[in-house]
Amino acid sequence: MAITDRFCPRCGERTNNEGLCNQCKVAETRWFSCEPKVQSVQCPSCGAIKQGNVWTDTDRNRDDLAHDLARNSVHVHPDLKSPRIDVRLNNMSSNRSYAIIIVQGLLYHLPVKGKCDIEILWQKEQCDRCNRISGSYYEGVVQIRAQGRFPSPFESQMAVSIASDIEESLQMGGERLSFISDMTETRDGLNIVVGSQHIGLLISKKVTAELGGRFTTHPKLIGEKDGKQLFRITYSVRLPRFQKRDVIKFQQKYAEVIQVESDNIRVFDFFDGKIKSVREDKIDKLIGNARNAEDAMVAFSDGNTVGIIDPLSSATRESVVGPSLKLKAGDYVRILRDDDQLIILG
Ligand SMILES: [Zn+2]
Ligand SMILES: [Zn+2]
Numbered sequence: 524m525a526i527t528d529r530f531c532p533r534c535g536e537r538t539n540n541e542g543l544c545n546q547c548k549v550a551e552t553r554w555f556s557c558e559p560k561v562q563s564v565q566c567p568s569c570g571a572i573k574q575g576n577v578w579t580d581t582d583r584n585r586d587d588l589a590h591d592l593a594r595n596s597v598h599v600h601p602d603l604k605s606p607r608i609d610v611r612l613n614n615m616s617s618n619r620s621y622a623i624i625i626v627q628g629l630l631y632h633l634p635v636k637g638k639c640d641i642e643i644l645w646q647k648e649q650c651d652r653c654n655r656i657s658g659s660y661y662e663g664v665v666q667i668r669a670q671g672r673f674p675s676p677f678e679s680q681m682a683v684s685i686a687s688d689i690e691e692s693l694q695m696g697g698e699r700l701s702f703i704s705d706m707t708e709t710r711d712g713l714n715i716v717v718g719s720q721h722i723g724l725l726i727s728k729k730v731t732a733e734l735g736g737r738f739t740t741h742p743k744l745i746g747e748k749d750g751k752q753l754f755r756i757t758y759s760v761r762l763p764r765f766q767k768r769d770v771i772k773f774q775q776k777y778a779e780v781i782q783v784e785s786d787n788i789r790v791f792d793f794f795d796g797k798i799k800s801v802r803e804d805k806i807d808k809l810i811g812n813a814r815n816a817e818d819a820m821v822a823f824s825d826g827n828t829v830g831i832i833d834p835l836s837s838a839t840r841e842s843v844v845g846p847s848l849k850l851k852a853g854d855y856v857r858i859l860r861d862d863d864q865l866i867i868l869g
Contacts, residue, residue, distance in 0.1 A: 545631040554600040555626045557639035561592045566650035568657075571699070578650045578699060586612060589643055593622040596641050604629040618645045652699045655718055661704055662755060663723035665715040667730060669762040674712045677814060678734055678762060685733060686715050686726045693722055720756055727758040735783040736762040764803060768813040770859050770866060773806050777866050779813055793868065796847025808861075816857035816868055824850045831858065831865050840865050 530537055531544035538544035543551070564573040565588075571578045572588065583591070593610040606628040613621045620643040627636040649657070667674055667682050674682070686703055693701040701722035707714050717723040727738040738761065742754040765771065765788055769780040778790035781798065788801050822830040822839045829850050830839040842865055850856065857868045 545633055548631050549633055549635060552600060552602070552630065554603055554630050554635060555637055555639075556598050557624060557641055558596040559640075560642045560644065561596050562644040562646055563588055563592055564646045564648050566653055567647045568653040569650060571650040571652070573648065573650070578652070579697070580694065580699070585614075585645070589614075589620055589622060592643055593624055593641055597624055597626060597639070599626065599628070600630070602630060603635070619643070620645070650699075652702055652718070655700065656702065656704050659704070661716045661718055662720050663717045663758060664755075665717060665723050665726050665730075665758040665760060666711075667713040667715070667760045667762065668711055669766075670736070670764040672764065674762055675766065675812065677812075678766065679708060679713050681734060682713055682715070682726075682730050685729045689722060689725050689729060693725075698722075720754075723756060723758050727760050730760055731762075734762050735766065736760060765806070765809065766812070770810040770813055770868065771801075771806050772808040772810060772861065773801050777810065777861070779868065792845075793848070793866070794845035796845060810861050810866060811859040813857070813859070813868055816859050818855050819858045819865065821850050821852055821854040821856060823852050829867070831856065831867065833865065842867055 528537060529539065531547055533543055533547045536544050565571070571580050589612050590610050594608050597608055599606050606626065609625040611623040615621060622641050622643060624639050624641065625636065683706055686706065690701065690703045698721065700718050702718040703715060704718060705716040715726060717726070731738055739759050741757040741759060744752055745755045746753045763783045765780050765783055767780055767783065771778055771780060771790065776792055776794055778792045778799070780788055781791050782789040788803060790799055790801055792799055817834055819834050820832045822832050827843055827845070828841055829844055830841055833840050844850065844867055848867065848869055858865045859868065860866065
């Protein structure tokens with residue numbers, strides 16, 4: 524026996540270690556532990572889960588959540604190498620599951636394997652967002668109106684889709700209380716009821732950026748909470764009198780609106796094909812919107828006179844067109860009507 528040989532002080536076996544042999548080290552190490560009971564709190568309305576005091580949206584199902592909870596309830600010793608945790612799940616009832624957990628790995632070069640059971644309690648609680656929505660809590664209303672007219676169906680649809688997109692991206696970013704609790708079309712326009720001032724502001728900015736016009740904010744004190752004043756804000760969005768693609772009449776000419784600035788309107792003149800600026804008060808008449816134009820066929824073209832077959836009456840009507848529009852019989856054009864006259868949009 525060499526003088527350098529060492530022996531385990533517990534079992535007397537030969538070992539290379541300074542102290543206990545590997546087997547005895549394993550035997551005296553509590554190398555894993557499990558929490559016997561864990562609970563999951565989930566919102567019955569929207570499925571959000573609560574960790575500590577924080578709610579988060581999730582699209583994981585109950586089995587996925589159970590596996591996560593089971594794994595997270597296991598604590599392993601830092602010396603355990605290549606740990607592996609397997610979970611077998613038994614769903615006992617709607618509010619209780621059991622999980623059997625097998626933990627294995629290498630500890631001091633020796634394979635180890637252990638088992639524990641945990642109980643998972645499923646609890647239901649209404650989340651912060653659903654609680655606010657069901658309690659009709661809101662922080663603002665975005666009112667979409669138009670100057671001297673009602674918002675068009677196109678504008679209302681655009682506003683609804685802008686608002687929904689903003690809500691979705693804020694929710695994805697974790698702003699749970701930036702929700703829309705109601706969107707209603709009233710006689711005067713669209714009302715969007717919002718859960719936070721942030722989402723109200725973003726909707727008002729995006730709607731005016733896309734559809735023109737401007738908005739003003741009107742806060743109203745509604746009370747006090749924890750020494751802080753609570754305001755509810757009305758975002759009053761005013762869409763411009765004319766909208767993009769409106770066809771207007773000014774100085775005996777017809778033109779299509781391509782851009783609306785504060786009181787200056789950029790139009791495309793159908794007669795000479797040029798882009799012009801017109802002041803709002805110089806516009807004589809709104810003919811309609813190019814989105815609602817009808818298709819009609821060209822019957823003949825003679826110099827700057829063209830004959831259009833009226834799709835309603837099938838009669839041919841003559842119109843004078845500018846040099847920018849080259850038409851021949853059989854072509855299709857889009858038209859709007861100014862009383863008896865057909866306006867060719869090109
Ligand atoms: Zn030993
Ligand atoms: Zn909820």
